[in-house]
Amino acid sequence: GNSVTQMEGPVTLSEEAFLTINCTYTATGYPSLFWYVQYPGEGLQLLLKATKADDKGSNKGFEATYRKETTSFHLEKGSVQVSDSAVYFCALYKRGGGNKLTFGTGTQLKVEL
Amino acid sequence: DVKVTQSSRYLVKRTGEKVFLECVQDMDHENMFWYRQDPGLGLRLIYFSYDVKMKEKGDIPEGYSVSREKKERFSLILESASTNQTSMYLCASSYPASGEIYGYTFGSGTRLTVV
Numbered sequence: 001g002n003s004v005t006q007m008e009g010p011v012t013l014s015e016e017a018f019l020t021i022n023c024t025y026t027a028t029g030y031p032s033l034f035w036y037v038q039y040p041g042e043g044l045q046l047l048l049k050a051t052k053a054d055d056k057g058s059n060k061g062f063e064a065t066y067r068k069e070t071t072s073f074h075l076e077k078g079s080v081q082v083s084d085s086a087v088y089f090c091a092l093y094k095r096g097g098g099n100k101l102t103f104g105t106g107t108q109l110k111v112e113l
Numbered sequence: 114d115v116k117v118t119q120s121s122r123y124l125v126k127r128t129g130e131k132v133f134l135e136c137v138q139d140m141d142h143e144n145m146f147w148y149r150q151d152p153g154l155g156l157r158l159i160y161f162s163y164d165v166k167m168k169e170k171g172d173i174p175e176g177y178s179v180s181r182e183k184k185e186r187f188s189l190i191l192e193s194a195s196t197n198q199t200s201m202y203l204c205a206s207s208y209p210a211s212g213e214i215y216g217y218t219f220g221s222g223t224r225l226t227v228v
Contacts, residue, residue, distance in 0.1 A: 034216045043117075043203055043219040044156075051214055089155065093216065100146065100171075101205075101217060105155035 002027040006090050006104035013080055013111050021075040021107045023064075023090035031092040033057075033066055033073040034101070038087045047075075047088070080111045116140075117220040119204050125226045132191040134223050136204030143209050145187035146217065147171075147179065150201040162187055163209065194227045201225075 007022040025031065032051045036044040048057035053068035062077045073090060090104040120135035138145065143164055148156040148171075158171030160179040168179050176198060180188040187206075191198055201224050205217035 032214065032216075036216070036219075043119075043221040044205075044217075045219070046216050049214075049216060091216070100158065100161060103148075103156040105153060 002031070002092060002094050002102045004090050004092055004102055004104035006088075006107050009087075009106070009108040011107060011109050013109070015082055015111055015113055016079045017111075019075070019077040019080045019084075019109065021088055021090075021109070023073045023075065023104060025071050025073065025090075025092050027071075027092055027094050027102075029094065030068070031094040033064075034091045034093065035062070035064055035073070035075050036089040036091060036103075038089065038106070040086070044089060080109070082111045082113060085109055085111045117204055117206055117218050119202075119220040119223050121223050122221065123224050123226075125228060126191075126194050128195060128227055130191075130194045130227075132194045132225065132227075134189040134191075134202055134204075134225070136187045136189070136206075136220055137185050138187075138204075138206040138218070139185065140206060140208075140218065141184065142206035142218075143184070144207045145181065146205045146207075147177075147187065147189045148203045148205065149173070150203055150222070156203065159189065191225075194225075196227050199225060199227045 003026045035047040037047045048059040050057040050066035056065045087106045117138045146161040147159045162181045178190045204220040207217045
């Protein structure tokens with residue numbers, strides 16, 4: 001079946017550091033891929049997405065590239081801020097696989113001054 | 114601004130109580146979903162619905178039921194609450210065809226504590 005694997009957290013960085021959160025997936029065909037962010041005490045918000053291979057999703061300085069050859073969708077940001085502290089979820093959507101999102105376990109990011 | 118609204122942010126219930134979690138969306142979405150979120154386990158799908166009066170089990174339906182009498186409202190029911198159902202519950206919705214393009218819209222969550 002479909003699955004998403006994310007790197008374990010928490011990830012702790014200093015402000016202005018470079019961020020990478022790894023995400024790999026297992027699915028047949030070409031799923032759509034998403035990153036969601038959950039700020040403390042809130043629900044999930046869509047951060048960025050990519051619907052086909054080699055697409056790059058970007059938003060708020062974050063970006064991720066859909067790599068079919070490595071089945072990956074790693075999240076990156078060049079310079080993190082304290083306000084980026086949150087939990088980040090990678091997810092895939094596969095039409096025909098129940099037409100629903102499959103989530104990774106989430107990665108907590110803590111950014112310190 | 115489109116919204117998914119969950120009726121309570123925090124709930125405390127006693128073991129054995131029947132608990133209703135309500136979710137309302139104003140986007141005319143056909144699809145609605147209930148997830149629970151637990152540390153280290155991520156989001157797990159409890160139930161989902163593709164239309165009024167339709168429901169399908171997700172990955173962890175045991176101990177839960179749902180009701181969808183109107184398109185905009187999707188209720189999660191804990192028939193007899195137990196302490197292992199203490200969790201964050203998240204509701205989401207989407208159009209059938211747009212899920213693969215836009216993903217889901219989530220509510221703010223209900224943190225349920227069963228004592």
